[in-house]
Amino acid sequence: MTNPSAASPRRWGLAICLLSLAMALWVLQRQLPLATLPAAIWQPDLSDLAQLKVHYSWLPRFCVALLCGAALGLAGLLMQQVLRNPLASPTTLGVASGAQLSLALATLYAPGLLIAGEWVALAGGGLATLLVFALARRRGLSPLSLILAGLVISLLLGALNVMLMLLQPMGLSAMFIWSAGSLSQNNWDAVLFLLPRLGLALVLITLLVRPLSLLELDDSGARSLGLSLDRLRVVALALAVFMTACVVSSVGVIGFIGLAAPTIARLMGARTLRQRLVWTPLLGAALLLLTDQLVQGFAGRLSELLPTGGVTALLGAPLLLWLIPRLRLSTGRPQPSTQRTVSQPLGGHRLLPLMLLGLLLLAVVALLLGQGPQGWNWSLNPELLQWRLPRLFAALGAGLLLGLAGCLLQRLTGNPMASPELMGISAGAALGLMLTLFVWIGAPFWVRLIMGFAGALLVLLVIVGFARRQAYAPERLLLVGIAISALFDAVKMLVLSLNDPRGQSVLSWLSGSTYFVELPTGIM
Numbered sequence: 224m225t226n227p228s229a230a231s232p233r234r235w236g237l238a239i240c241l242l243s244l245a246m247a248l249w250v251l252q253r254q255l256p257l258a259t260l261p262a263a264i265w266q267p268d269l270s271d272l273a274q275l276k277v278h279y280s281w282l283p284r285f286c287v288a289l290l291c292g293a294a295l296g297l298a299g300l301l302m303q304q305v306l307r308n309p310l311a312s313p314t315t316l317g318v319a320s321g322a323q324l325s326l327a328l329a330t331l332y333a334p335g336l337l338i339a340g341e342w343v344a345l346a347g348g349g350l351a352t353l354l355v356f357a358l359a360r361r362r363g364l365s366p367l368s369l370i371l372a373g374l375v376i377s378l379l380l381g382a383l384n385v386m387l388m389l390l391q392p393m394g395l396s397a398m399f400i401w402s403a404g405s406l407s408q409n410n411w412d413a414v415l416f417l418l419p420r421l422g423l424a425l426v427l428i429t430l431l432v433r434p435l436s437l438l439e440l441d442d443s444g445a446r447s448l449g450l451s452l453d454r455l456r457v458v459a460l461a462l463a464v465f466m467t468a469c470v471v472s473s474v475g476v477i478g479f480i481g482l483a484a485p486t487i488a489r490l491m492g493a494r495t496l497r498q499r500l501v502w503t504p505l506l507g508a509a510l511l512l513l514t515d516q517l518v519q520g521f522a523g524r525l526s527e528l529l530p531t532g533g534v535t536a537l538l539g540a541p542l543l544l545w546l547i548p549r550l551r552l553s554t555g556r557p558q559p560s561t562q563r564t565v566s567q568p569l570g571g572h573r574l575l576p577l578m579l580l581g582l583l584l585l586a587v588v589a590l591l592l593g594q595g596p597q598g599w600n601w602s603l604n605p606e607l608l609q610w611r612l613p614r615l616f617a618a619l620g621a622g623l624l625l626g627l628a629g630c631l632l633q634r635l636t637g638n639p640m641a642s643p644e645l646m647g648i649s650a651g652a653a654l655g656l657m658l659t660l661f662v663w664i665g666a667p668f669w670v671r672l673i674m675g676f677a678g679a680l681l682v683l684l685v686i687v688g689f690a691r692r693q694a695y696a697p698e699r700l701l702l703v704g705i706a707i708s709a710l711f712d713a714v715k716m717l718v719l720s721l722n723d724p725r726g727q728s729v730l731s732w733l734s735g736s737t738y739f740v741e742l743p744t745g746i747m
Contacts, residue, residue: 235491236502236509243513247285250520254281283408288515288531289508290417291406291470292480296507297428298463299481300488300499304435305459308366309489312482313348313467314539314709316373319478320380321351322471327387341420344468351376352464370702374709375645381712403717404475404532406515413473420469424462428500431459436496477532478713479539480507486542511535533717540710544689544703589615617740636700643679646704650711651682657715682707 248257255263255273264282267274295313302311313319325347329336336343358372359365408414434455470477484507485499493499515531590611591601625643632641632648643649655678659666666674682704689703 236488236505239487239513240505240509243509243516246513246516246520250516251277251281253520279410280408283411283414284406284515285512286414287406287408287417287474288512290414290421291474291477292484292508292511293504294417294421294424294466294470294507295477295481295511296484296503297425297500298466299507300485300503301428301435301459301463302481303485304438304496305456306366306369307438308369309486310366310370310482311373312479312485313463314377314476314478314481314536315370317351317355317376317380318348318464318467319471319476320377320384321354322348322468323476324380324384324387325350326472327384331387340472341416341465341469344472345465348464348468348471349461351380352460367702374702374706378644378708378712403530404477404535405530406474417469417473421466424466427462431455432497432500435459439496475530475532476536477511478536478709479542480511480535483507483510483539483542514538529717533713536709536713537717540706540713544706586615586619589618613740614737617737621737641700641704645708646686646700647682647707647711648679648686648704650708652676652679654678654711654714655681 251257251260255271255277259271259274260277262268263274263277267278269275298318299312302313302316303309322344325343326337326340329340329343355369355372355376358376359368362368438452438455467481485503487506487510488499488502491502493502511531514535518529518531518534590608591603592599593602593607593611628648629642632643632646633639635641636646652675655674655676656671658678659671659674663670685707686700686703689700
């Protein structure tokens with residue numbers, strides 16, 4: 224008799240792969256007759272523009288999608304196996320964001336290093352991984368602490384990427400579209416680059432199948448069989464980071480394929496590591512190919528500008544929200560600590576007057592000290608005060624409101640890490656405002672205020688809905704909020720990659736500058 228657990232992944236996996244191939248054939252037949260496909264593959268007619276486009280653009284893009292999807296799926300599987308964490312992936316652990324930032328810095332300040340782009344990306348991804356482990360080490364590298372640290376590092380590195388974009392818009396405008404995960408190709412260079420490197424990684428993974436299978440035991444059982452856990456984890460994570468770095472250096476950041484492929488393989492019934500090693504790369508390749516073909520089939524002329532990585536991130540964030548209540552990440556709500564010394568006020572009533580005095584001095588310095596043609600100088604010029612005063616009021620008001628919001632969220636959730644930014648409330652407000660700026664450029668302040676409030680309220684309702692299902696566990700609340708922030712980042716990436724003239728102004732506004740604040744706004 225056929226083993227049902229073995230037949231299930233085979234049936235569902237083949238269905239997803241066939242759907243991806245059918246979608247690819249549908250897109251291909253819109254570009255040239257299928258009867259001429261063999262000629263377009265092996266020896267295209269130089270006078271036939273359709274055959275040249277298929278040979279040098281569509282086919283390389285097809286192969287790159289397969290290779291990148293398989294590589295990211297394997298990278299996610301390795302991370303989940305060695306960390307025993309069902310939410311580990313190159314995206315959630317910050318590896319992809321670190322690789323992207325290192326490539327952006329090399330592009331601006333050391334372009335000669337891009338000759339070995341995969342090693343630059345490997346260095347950035349490796350440093351991001353070490354930073355995540357350093358943050359999560361104090362809590363014993365528990366699944367939740369790793370994911371929270373990884374997503375926070377991803378948000379931090381993403382903010383640094385946006386800052387570089389603002390400081391060097393001409394140098395990074397083209398790279399921004401590429402780094403968002405564009406699979407567009409005009410030759411076979413990316414295929415020839417990826418194929419041998421990923422083949423080597425696959426050979427090494429095959430040699431590690433047996434020791435990786437032993438990681439399904441507890442640590443004491445694995446060590447009793449003579450397995451060096453630390454060495455195995457370092458080697459496996461290095462392979463995962465290397466594959467991610469190769470993908471990022473070739474096509475940019477492809478979001479959440481490394482999370483979706485091994486998770487779907489497990490949900491389909493692939494219980495053993497050997498089964499997952501077979502089905503995860505197939506599913507990763509099929510998912511990325513299907514997404515890319517959907518982009519090409521329905522985006523029309525925007526398909527060259529619309530990054531596939533942004534679309535996968537847009538689909539992956541809801542997947543993460545769906546997985547959070549279904550996967551066992553912790554043993555329950557943490558017990559309150561019996562020691563309260565850490566939360567005691569530092570200085571009590573004596574500290575408040577000193578803080579108010581320091582705030583007053585900073586306000587005076589902000590109003591009187593400025594940089595002019597002759598450098599920094601003090602000035603009591605009323606014409607300068609009319610520009611500095613609104614920025615001062617805006618900064619004070621924004622800091623006060625965000626501090627109160629963070630205090631309320633931490634009190635309500637019992638989580639000292641809760642804040643409007645990490646819980647996604649700021650992202651919801653920004654999404655509502657961004658939609659307003661694109662639909663109604665000259666919208667008055669009260670309209671923007673209502674739309675921002677509506678976006679933040681919608682996110683808060685989503686978080687409360689998830690929280691009720693999870694007994695208001697603080698870590699789950701924070702994880703849901705970070706997933707919503709990742710969803711907003713994906714939407715922002717897609718909007719900015721469309722090369723719309725309003726995109727740069729929206730990006731400048733999203734950076735949180737007080738430069739264009741007027742006096743009524745600062746007072747309100």
